[in-house]
Every structure is written in structure tokens, then in C-alpha cells.
Amino acid sequence: MPNDEQPHLNVNGKRLTIQKSWFGESLLFTLRERLGLYGSKNACEQGECGSCSIMLDETLVCACLVLTGSATGRDIKTIESLAPEGSLSTIQQAFIDTGAIQCGFCTPGLLITIKDFLDENTDPTELEIREAISGNLCRCTGYGRIVEAVRIASKTHDESQGAS
Amino acid sequence: MIMEVLIASSTEEICELLEQDSSRQLLAGGTDFMVEVNYRHRSPSSVITIDQVPELQNWHHDGDSVVVGSCVTYREIERGPLATLVPALAQAARTVGSPQIRNAGTIGGNIGTASPAGDMIPVLSALGAVISLRSSEGKREVSLEDLIVGVKQTSLRRGEFIESVRVPVLDSPQEFLKVGSRSAMVISVTSLAFITYPKTRSVGIGLGAVNPIPTRAKEAEVFIADFLDWETMQVDPSGIDHFKDLVSAASSPIDDHRSVAAYRRKSIGILAQRALTRVFTEGVL
Ligand SMILES: Cc1cc2nc3c(=O)[nH]c(=O)nc-3n(C[C@H](O)[C@H](O)[C@H](O)COP(=O)(O)OP(=O)(O)OC[C@H]3O[C@@H](n4cnc5c(N)ncnc54)[C@H](O)[C@@H]3O)c2cc1C
Ligand code: FES
Ligand code: FES
Numbered sequence: 445m446p447n448d449e450q451p452h453l454n455v456n457g458k459r460l461t462i463q464k465s466w467f468g469e470s471l472l473f474t475l476r477e478r479l480g481l482y483g484s485k486n487a488c489e490q491g492e493c494g495s496c497s498i499m500l501d502e503t504l505v506c507a508c509l510v511l512t513g514s515a516t517g518r519d520i521k522t523i524e525s526l527a528p529e530g531s532l533s534t535i536q537q538a539f540i541d542t543g544a545i546q547c548g549f550c551t552p553g554l555l556i557t558i559k560d561f562l563d564e565n566t567d568p569t570e571l572e573i574r575e576a577i578s579g580n581l582c583r584c585t586g587y588g589r590i591v592e593a594v595r596i597a598s599k600t601h602d603e604s605q606g607a608s
Numbered sequence: 609m610i611m612e613v614l615i616a617s618s619t620e621e622i623c624e625l626l627e628q629d630s631s632r633q634l635l636a637g638g639t640d641f642m643v644e645v646n647y648r649h650r651s652p653s654s655v656i657t658i659d660q661v662p663e664l665q666n667w668h669h670d671g672d673s674v675v676v677g678s679c680v681t682y683r684e685i686e687r688g689p690l691a692t693l694v695p696a697l698a699q700a701a702r703t704v705g706s707p708q709i710r711n712a713g714t715i716g717g718n719i720g721t722a723s724p725a726g727d728m729i730p731v732l733s734a735l736g737a738v739i740s741l742r743s744s745e746g747k748r749e750v751s752l753e754d755l756i757v758g759v760k761q762t763s764l765r766r767g768e769f770i771e772s773v774r775v776p777v778l779d780s781p782q783e784f785l786k787v788g789s790r791s792a793m794v795i796s797v798t799s800l801a802f803i804t805y806p807k808t809r810s811v812g813i814g815l816g817a818v819n820p821i822p823t824r825a826k827e828a829e830v831f832i833a834d835f836l837d838w839e840t841m842q843v844d845p846s847g848i849d850h851f852k853d854l855v856s857a858a859s860s861p862i863d864d865h866r867s868v869a870a871y872r873r874k875s876i877g878i879l880a881q882r883a884l885t886r887v888f889t890e891g892v893l
Contacts, residue, residue: 464610465610467610467611467612467613468609468610468611468613468645468651468655470642470645470646489643489646489647490643490646490647491639491642491643491705491706491708491709492793494706494708497708503711503712504707504708504711505708505711505712506708506709506712508642508646509637509638509639509642509643509712510638510642510712511611511613511635511638511641511642511645511655511657512613513611513612513613513615513655513657514613514615514635514638514655514657514659516613516615517615557707557708561707575707575792576707578706578707578792578793579705579706579707579708579709579792579793580706
């Protein structure tokens, strides 16, 4: 990138101008504290909890482990892009229907993770579901209802929806 | 302080950027690096991002071996052709972290971190991997044992980086086993790679998380050879107990927040026995 060009991030299809002084931050910090995208949660900043999961160039990663300066020019999708404003994706609806949300802190990360998983696995087994969400910690639900929600969503999931 | 972030697009460019300033730090998948940045254990003034360099992201089959670029991710290693070509590497990759971590974390980063608990380490050690290093001065090849010289210490020279890893394609049974507190998202308490070399009728045993540097259980490898029948793939059970002890004796583990030395010493022997009897059925020869 030429030095005189104003750096930017491509987030959810929008070009957002950023400062060079943010380059050394985690992408999670930049998204939340600089750009006001609070959907991605911060619970550990060490890759353990998955609550900051995002799509970077169509790959599921933890935003806390991405350096903002490395993410310029790449395609970033956050939970804010999962469904159009005012509507719910099938996964979100399944979470509500099964009661897979309690405090909701883990939910955005799980939704992104599950969307990515169901895009590739249309008919997952319970074991595959549990493995897919093994990097997303939930302190409330005990996972049973989350697994149930994924199973229900897998029946109705439509790849064309939302992030990725 | 503003961090300079340089996104490299070729290995040539990495060489140049390091030649200009060898204090620049390399960032691959970030799964070790960024934890240190977030916790203020590392605050580099200049970083070279290398994980989008095509030469480093690729692997190729080259005769009797595969050459894996340093920025090949666990996700790539655990599935597809690499999983068939180097099964133990794939098994180890599959145990790393979570899907998110495996999507980002790379084999070169695992070596670069040089943690005794790095899951690639015992496999690469048992496979006798050759590591290609590169700098503006040229290339050189080293063994893993020559590269990892202490806990989190490598013998990389100024301006030098890991370009690729060469491992043999053996088409014979291999095992990777790991002990941890759960089956996902866990750093090894102990781990072990067991590789069979049918041509030389020998085995390679790499030990993980029980020594500061990569270690093979050489005595155990030599000892057990006399108890193996390569035609029937059987092991004489009378050799197993001593084999196990020799593997444990090759470890010098420590107590830390994840486990204690005594458990590590014992469990590494058990992993060796388990790997051995998965590959060779017990039977009096
Ligand atoms: C939640 C979580 C779970 C984890 N689980 C495991 C696990 O189960 N097993 C395991 O082994 N590890 C695990 N790790 C550690 C980490 O994922 C691995 O060590 C990974 O391989 C690091 O690779 P990276 O590409 O992310 O490296 P980075 O973090 O980008 O870099 C790591 C270090 O290596 C250096 N480096 C990177 N590439 C090169 C190169 N080509 N040449 C020279 N130096 C280089 C960097 O400068 C840095 O010092 C885990 C980490 C997290 C956050
Ligand atoms: S905040 Fe990123 S994984 Fe926990
Ligand atoms: S609902 Fe509270 S952490 Fe999952």
C-alpha cells in the first residue's frame, strides 16, 4: 500500500477509514472500540473463547488474534452482517426457538461459527456439531440447546444468507 | 507508539525487509504472536506479515517426500491429500486448538514459537524433518534438533526465517497421541508421535511436552526393534514393559500449571505403549 493512501478496512462490504496508529491493535479492538461494531465480543483476547469469531477472507478466525494492520485490504465479515437489519437468519431463529441463548454473550461468536460450519456441512452429526463449536465457550447453557438449534437450523439453512 | 505493519507478498520481499532491518518481527497466523501483543508481552515497532505469501502457503509432493510451506495452516494439514501422505502430522494438526485456531495457525509458527508443547514438534522429530531456512544470504537446511535449541529458543540467524519443512512420505502406519484435560482446545500435557520405517525395519518415537528441546526416545527405538515382526506386524509382549520404561526415561519433564513431572513421565510411557500396540498386535513371535 502506498504511504500516502489513507488506510482502510473492508468490513461487511463497507470501506471504513482507519488510522495508522491503530495498526498495532487487535482487529477485535479496532472493530469494537474504534469502529463501534460491538457485536463481536471480547472475553479473553487469547483465542480461547471464540466470542470474537469473524470471517476473514471467508475463513473463520478469532478477531482478537488478527493484527489490524494485517487486515487492510482483506474481506472482513462480522456478526452485524449475518442478517439484514430487522430480520433473523434461520440460525438466529433456531437459537430463539430452542432457548439456546441465556446471557447471550457467546451468541454472536457461535452464530458466525455455525453459519460457517453449516455452509459446508448440510447434514451434520451431533459429534460434528460439538467439534465445530469446540472453540466457542458458553458459560450458561451447557450446550445441549445450542446443539439442538444447530440441528434444526441444518434442516432449513440457506447458504446464500448473510456472512461469509 | 505506532507499529509499522508490512504485508509481504513474496519470500524475496521478506528477505529484503529483514535485510533492511533484522529487528522486524514475523507474523504468520498470529495465534501465538497476538496473545503476546494483547497481553503486552510483546510490542514490536515493526512487523512483517507473511501468511499471504503464496510460496509459503503451498505444499508439494516431491519424490519420496512432501515439502510443506511454513504458512500452511493446520486446517490444510488435517484434511485433503496431506492427511494421507503424512498421517501423523494430520492427526497432530487435528488436535490443535479449535477450528478458529486451526484456520489461522501455521506449522512454521509452531516451530518459530519453539514451545516444548508444540504439537508439530514430536511428529517432525520422529519423521526426521528437514527445515529450510532462508535469508538474503541464501538458503540452508537444518534438522529440527539443530533449530530448536531451548525452551522458546531457536538458532535462527539475524534476518533468517523458516521457509518450509520437508518430511518423508512413508506409506506405513503412524500415530500421534496426546494427553490433555479435554479433547479439544488443549495444550499437550504430554504427546507422542510413533512412526514406522518398514524399509529399515525401525521405528521413530518423538516426545512432546516432556523435554525442553525436540527429543527422540532413541534407546527405546533400538530396543523394541528386536521384538517386532514386520511380516505379521506383531510385537512380542515380553518387550513392552521395558520399552515403556525406556520411553519414560528419555523424558525430563517439569511441574507446571498444566501437570506434574511424575504424571508426565508415566503418561509418556503409556502413550508409547498405546501407539506401539495400535500398530503392532501383541503376539508371541
Ligand atoms: C486458543 C489456542 C489454542 C492453541 N492450541 C494449540 C495446540 O493444541 N497445540 C499447539 O501446538 N499449539 C497450540 N496453540 C499455539 C499456536 O496456535 C501454535 O503454536 C501455532 O502453530 C502458531 O502458529 P502461527 O502461524 O499462529 O504463528 P504466529 O503466532 O504468527 O508466530 C509464532 C512465532 O513464530 C514466529 N514465526 C512465525 N512464522 C515464522 C517463520 N516462517 N519463520 C520464522 N519465525 C516464524 C513468529 O515471529 C512468532 O514468534 C494454541 C494457541 C491458541 C491461541
Ligand atoms: S476474545 Fe477472542 S477468542 Fe476470546
Ligand atoms: S448464553 Fe451466556 S455464555 Fe452462552
